[in-house]
Amino acid sequence: MRHVMKTYGRKSVAFTHGEGAWIFDTTGKRYLDALCGIAVTGLGHSHPRVTKAIQDQANTLIHCSNLYQIPEQESLAIKLCELSNMDTVFFSNSGAEANEAAIKLARLYGHKQGVEKPVIIVTEQSFHGRTMATLSATGNRKVQAGFEPLLSGFARVPFGDVEAIRQVALNNKNVVAIFVEPIQGEGGIQIPPPYYLNALRQIADEEDWLMMVDEVQSGMGRTGAWFAHQHNKIIPDVMTLAKGLGNGIPIGACLARGKASETLTPGTHGSTFGGNPLVSRAAMATIEAIELDGLIDRATFIGNAITQGLANNLKDLDSVIEIRNKGLMIGIELDRRCTPIIDLALEAGLLLNVTADKIVRLLPPLILDDEQIQLLVTTLSSVIKQFLNEPK
Numbered sequence: 001m002r003h004v005m006k007t008y009g010r011k012s013v014a015f016t017h018g019e020g021a022w023i024f025d026t027t028g029k030r031y032l033d034a035l036c037g038i039a040v041t042g043l044g045h046s047h048p049r050v051t052k053a054i055q056d057q058a059n060t061l062i063h064c065s066n067l068y069q070i071p072e073q074e075s076l077a078i079k080l081c082e083l084s085n086m087d088t089v090f091f092s093n094s095g096a097e098a099n100e101a102a103i104k105l106a107r108l109y110g111h112k113q114g115v116e117k118p119v120i121i122v123t124e125q126s127f128h129g130r131t132m133a134t135l136s137a138t139g140n141r142k143v144q145a146g147f148e149p150l151l152s153g154f155a156r157v158p159f160g161d162v163e164a165i166r167q168v169a170l171n172n173k174n175v176v177a178i179f180v181e182p183i184q185g186e187g188g189i190q191i192p193p194p195y196y197l198n199a200l201r202q203i204a205d206e207e208d209w210l211m212m213v214d215e216v217q218s219g220m221g222r223t224g225a226w227f228a229h230q231h232n233k234i235i236p237d238v239m240t241l242a243k244g245l246g247n248g249i250p251i252g253a254c255l256a257r258g259k260a261s262e263t264l265t266p267g268t269h270g271s272t273f274g275g276n277p278l279v280s281r282a283a284m285a286t287i288e289a290i291e292l293d294g295l296i297d298r299a300t301f302i303g304n305a306i307t308q309g310l311a312n313n314l315k316d317l318d319s320v321i322e323i324r325n326k327g328l329m330i331g332i333e334l335d336r337r338c339t340p341i342i343d344l345a346l347e348a349g350l351l352l353n354v355t356a357d358k359i360v361r362l363l364p365p366l367i368l369d370d371e372q373i374q375l376l377v378t379t380l381s382s383v384i385k386q387f388l389n390e391p392k
């Protein structure tokens with residue numbers, strides 16, 4: 001790919017088609033897809049309901065403009081608000097753009113309250129995207145390096161640490177919002193203490209901050225709830241979605257509730273493509289398929305089966321530090337850098353990746369059958385053993 005900018009270190013394999021949890025390369029080799037294009041194709045590849053919705057809509061009207069009524073977008077917004085208890089939605093084309101909307105919303109909310117230099121609390125090891133605002137919010141120097149000056153207006157605290165937030169609240173009167181991933185994805189499947197989001201909700205209420213959650217990776221059923229924060233039985237003020245929302249059709253969303261829901265007004269934000277009829281139909285079909293096939297509960301079952309299977313197979317290995325999951329966000333933390341596992345797995349017919357250097361990350365589809373669960377567990381177990389037997 002000589003004429004494509006080298007923003008990715010790419011593997012030499014290219015894929016031609018996919019069906020369910022399977023994906024096929026140009027030589028006809030079949031792989032079990034436990035990555036889903038990084039948490040995107042939760043329904044697997046070529047899902048008939050999504051394919052049909054795209055085909056129908058492509059035959060009818062792909063795009064008009066947000067200058068007009070878009071009934072497909074309105075239906076999707078209603079559905080998303082029903083599922084999340086939110087009030088309004090802004091549609092974007094990606095996760096970073098959904099987060100840009102959230103950051104702009106928080107700043108405008110602050111200005112409307114008379115805060116001239118609004119600050120948003122963000123966390124270490126977070127990932128919010130690659131645009132200037134979202135990389136500034138991101139807690140990873142590698143993502144930021146070379147792009148200074150970064151955007152100001154972020155205060156950073158350790159993930160999972162409630163006391164650190166209370167300290168910021170005491171010392172910084174410009175805070176208007178707190179913005180976290182319910183479970184850090186790129187940060188290495190980091191699951192905070194169970195009370196964390198409840199504590200954030202409480203502090204945000206006390207301080208009159210917006211509680212904003214980045215569910216770009218953890219949303220759309222992946223963790224065994226429509227949205228990961230729902231495990232805590234709280235409702236945020238702002239939530240962002242993308243990845244799994246359209247099963248591969250690019251769509252993101254920034255949802256807001258109550259006092260946050262009417263902050264953005266005509267002229268304050270926009271998107272040419274955002275929520276066009278095609279992507280809205282695809283996302284609606286994705287949601288319907290998740291509902292009709294009972295995939296939220298299935299995500300919990302599959303995630304626990306994979307995690308327990310791996311735990312059994314790898315229990316005697318000292319180099320395996322921890323195997324953790326919430327539904328189908330699964331991390332296997334090793335005691336060493338383990339990126340070579342990606343190639344070993346590819347060789348063995350399995351797609352996965354490694355984040356934060358030492359954590360094998362699985363983001364499998366919500367439609368894995370029992371046989372595929374077993375295949376994933378046995379293949380990955382032997383790949384990890386093969387890797388660990390190699391000299392350090």
Ligand SMILES: *Cc1c(COP(=O)(O)O)cnc(C)c1O
Nearest residue numbers: 094095096127128129185216217
């Ligand atoms: C992937 C991701 C993003 C960025 O989404 P893009 O669609 O790549 O812009 C933002 N936040 C989280 C939590 C993500 O996992």
